Amino acid sequence: MPISLCARIHGGGNLATAHxxxxxxxxxxxxxxxxxxFLLLGAVAVLVIxxxxxxxxxxxxxxxxxxxxxxxxQMIFAAAGFVIMFVTAAIDYHLWSSINxxxxxxxxxxxxxxxxxxxxxxxxxxxxxxxxxLIQPSEIAKIVMILVLAEFFAANHDKVGDLMWVFRSLVLxxxxxxxxxxxxxxxxxxxxxxxxxxxLWASGLRLKHLFLFIAVGAVxxxxxxxxxxxxxxxxxxxxxxxxPNARHGDIYNIQQALIAIGSGGLSGQGYGLGTxxxxxxxxxxxxxxxxxAMAQEFGFIGAxxxxxxxxxxxxxxxxxxxxxxxxxxxxxxxxVATWFTFQAVVNIGVNLNLMPATGLTLPFFSYGGxxxxxxxxxxxxxxxVILRHxxxxxx
Numbered sequence: 468m469p470i471s472l473c474a475r476i477h478g479g480g481n482l483a484t485a486h487x488x489x490x491x492x493x494x495x496x497x498x499x500x501x502x503x504x505f506l507l508l509g510a511v512a513v514l515v516i517x518x519x520x521x522x523x524x525x526x527x528x529x530x531x532x533x534x535x536x537x538x539x540x541q542m543i544f545a546a547a548g549f550v551i552m553f554v555t556a557a558i559d560y561h562l563w564s565s566i567n568x569x570x571x572x573x574x575x576x577x578x579x580x581x582x583x584x585x586x587x588x589x590x591x592x593x594x595x596x597x598x599x600x601l602i603q604p605s606e607i608a609k610i611v612m613i614l615v616l617a618e619f620f621a622a623n624h625d626k627v628g629d630l631m632w633v634f635r636s637l638v639l640x641x642x643x644x645x646x647x648x649x650x651x652x653x654x655x656x657x658x659x660x661x662x663x664x665x666x667l668w669a670s671g672l673r674l675k676h677l678f679l680f681i682a683v684g685a686v687x688x689x690x691x692x693x694x695x696x697x698x699x700x701x702x703x704x705x706x707x708x709x710x711p712n713a714r715h716g717d718i719y720n721i722q723q724a725l726i727a728i729g730s731g732g733l734s735g736q737g738y739g740l741g742t743x744x745x746x747x748x749x750x751x752x753x754x755x756x757x758x759x760a761m762a763q764e765f766g767f768i769g770a771x772x773x774x775x776x777x778x779x780x781x782x783x784x785x786x787x788x789x790x791x792x793x794x795x796x797x798x799x800x801x802x803v804a805t806w807f808t809f810q811a812v813v814n815i816g817v818n819l820n821l822m823p824a825t826g827l828t829l830p831f832f833s834y835g836g837x838x839x840x841x842x843x844x845x846x847x848x849x850x851x852v853i854l855r856h857x858x859x860x861x862x
Contacts (some may be wrong), residue, residue, distance in 0.1 A: 477812060479517050484539050495553075497592065497708075498564045501852060502853055502854050502855075502856065502857065503556070503853070503854060504783055504787065504849075504850060504853050506779075506783060507783040507784070507787075507846065507849070507850070508552075508846075508850075510779050510780045510783070511780060511831055511843070511846055512831075513776055514548075514773070514776055514777070514780070514831040514832055515545050515548075515831050515832075515839070515857070516775065517540070517761075517832065518757070518829075518831060518832035518833065518843075519541050519542055520544065520738075520833075521536060521753075521757055521760055521761050521764075521832070522537055522538055522541055522753045522757070522834050523538045524739050524741070524744060524745075524753040524760065524764060525744060525753040525760050526538065526753055527739060527745065527755065529747065531812075532574060536699065536752060537834055539622050540834075540836065541543025541767065541834055541836075541839070542842060544836040544839045545839060545843075548839050548840045548841065548842075548843035549843060550846070551840060551843055551844050551847060552843040552844060552846050552850070553847065554847070554849035555844050555850070556847045556848075556850035556851045556854060557851075557853060558851060559851065559855065560697070560795070560796060560799060560848060560851040560852055560855070561795070563618075563848075564614070564615045564617075564618040564621075564795060565671075566619050567611075567614050570611050570614065570615065571611060571615050571639075571642070571643070572642060573602065574608050574611045575642055575646065577604045578604050578605070578608065578646035578647060579641065579646055580603055581646075581840070582646055582649050582650060583592070590749055591593060593605065593650050593652055595762055601836070601837070602837055603835075603837035603838070604648070605647050605652055605655045605852060606837040606838050606841040607837070607841060608647065608655075608659070608846060609655075609658065609659065609662070609841060609845075610841055610844055610848070611643070611804060612640065612643055612659055612662060612663070612801060612802075612804035613802035613806070613845070613848075614799065615639065616639070616662070616663060616666045616798070616802065617639065617795055617799045618795060619635075619639060619797035620636065620666055620667070620669075620670040620794075620798055621670075621793070621794040621795040621798060624670060624671070624794065627670055627671040627672065627673070628673055629677065630817035633667065633672070633676065633737070636663065636667060637663070639659065640663040641660060641696055643659065644656050644659050644660065645678070646657065650689060650736040651696050651699070652826075653695065653699050653825075654813070654825035654826050654827045655827070658806060658809055658810060660825070661805060661809050662805050662806055662809075664680065664799055665801060665802070665805040666801060666802055666805075669797075669798060670798070671799045679686050692804070700819075702823045702824045702825075703823050705718050705824075706820075706822070706823035706824070709721075719750075720749075720750050720751070720755075720824065721754065721817070721820050721824065723743050723748045723756075723759075724749060724750045724756050724817075724818045724819075724820070725750075725759075725819070725820055725849055726743055726753065726816065727744065727749050727756075727759040727760060727762060728759050728763065728770075728819070729744070729760045729761040730742065730763055731763040731764065731765070731766040731767065731769075731770075732766050732767065733766050733768060734765070734766040734767075734768055734769075735762070735763060735765040735766030735768070735769055736763055736764055736766075737764060738764050738765070739764070740764065741760060741763035741764040741846065742763070743759075743760075743762055743763055744760045744764065749763075750765060753826060753833070753834045754833045754834045755814070755817070755824075755825075755826060755828070755833070756818055757816045757829060757832055757833050757834070758770070758773075758815050758829055758832070759818045761832075762818075762850060763774065773832070774815070777807070777811050777830075780807065781804050781807060782803040782806055782847050783849075784800050784803055784807070785800065785801075785804055787798035787800045787849050787852050787853045788801050788804070788852075790853065790856045791852050791856055792855065792856050793858070796852040796855070797813045799849070799852060800848075800849050800852055801847050802803065803845040803846075803848060803849055806830075807830045807842070807845070809831050810827050810828065810829070811829060811830060813825055813827050814827050814828065814829040816831070830842045831843075
């Protein structure tokens with residue numbers, strides 16, 4: 468939604484002309500918790516609980532996975548994530564605009580160190596192993612990029628027609644994305660670029676520039692294909708020209724995912740009774756293909772419920788963007804909504820063989836500590852915006 472439209476939605480005031488940091492002084496230290504979006508919290512909690520439930524079914528009977536305590540780990544991550552969410556909601560979101568530069572630099576340095584150390588020791592790496600948990604900096608980078616880009620676009624709204632302004636925002640984004648590409652992690656890089664373009668468009672990108680980006684976007688995948696690493700090229704070729712007789716690799720995984728979804732029927736085979744899940748034909752069923760596992764055990768009805776809850780979460784986030792008191796807050800919400808929507812669409816699309824295989828998780832649902840913690844922090848940012856969409860009211 469262009470900023471001009473955002474301004475009209477917010478009542479046509481001087482919303483877009485105020486720098487986020489300048490509005491921080493108008494927000495009192497007391498938080499109007501009565502504006503907290505409990506419906507959004509409830510929907511997120513439902514997905515997290517359903518995800519833990521499906522992870523338990525996915526790893527049941529598998530000794531190696533049971534020993535890893537994936538269910539217990541996810542429960543701990545969920546508990547910590549909800550604490551982080553409430554803490555983030557309590558913090559005035561304008562604070563992040565004042566420290567976005569050290570956040571950006573710190574994230575870039577963290578990703579650079581991961582690449583250098585990972586290349587030297589393992590050939591490549593995406594996680595820091597703390598000995599207790601694995602930390603994935605690229606998940607943290609999603610939050611940081613939303614905050615940095617929201618602040619940049621809000622502060623430079625008057626330059627929306629200048630291509631140099633657009634180029635600067637692209638350079639700002641690539642300062643983080645390039646290190647993620649080098650891991651290599653193409654799917655997360657694409658998520659970051661989609662967030663950049665969405666926030667750019669929401670900031671009032673001109674129509675002629677929009678068509679220019681569409682043309683570049685159509686040509687870029689063809690040009691970049693030779694520069695992808697072998698497994699990325701193979702995933703794309705397997706998607707375009709699948710071998711129906713494959714018994715391993717991405718094609719086999721997709722085949723099993725489709726069998727799982729199709730055999731679930733209307734109401735599913737029952738919790739803990741999915742054949743592809745319990746007999747381990749479906750690989751990575753606790754993460755990348757958890758949607759297929761859920762669809763087999765709970766059927767079309769279960770899959771539809773999960774999708775509807777996702778849609779409700781996106782609706783509540785976009786509602787917060789509409790009610791936000793300033794451009795910075797609105798852009799934060801647009802960034803979070805784009806992140807969740809894109810990842811959910813891609814993850815479900817892969818399970819349905821509508822997209823090439825990726826490593827993107829289903830937000831709030833798939834196993835993964837870093838992804839769950841960052842997603843719940845994203846919800847915390849949205850709650851921070853809705854808590855402060857009105858001036859504090861005294862009884």
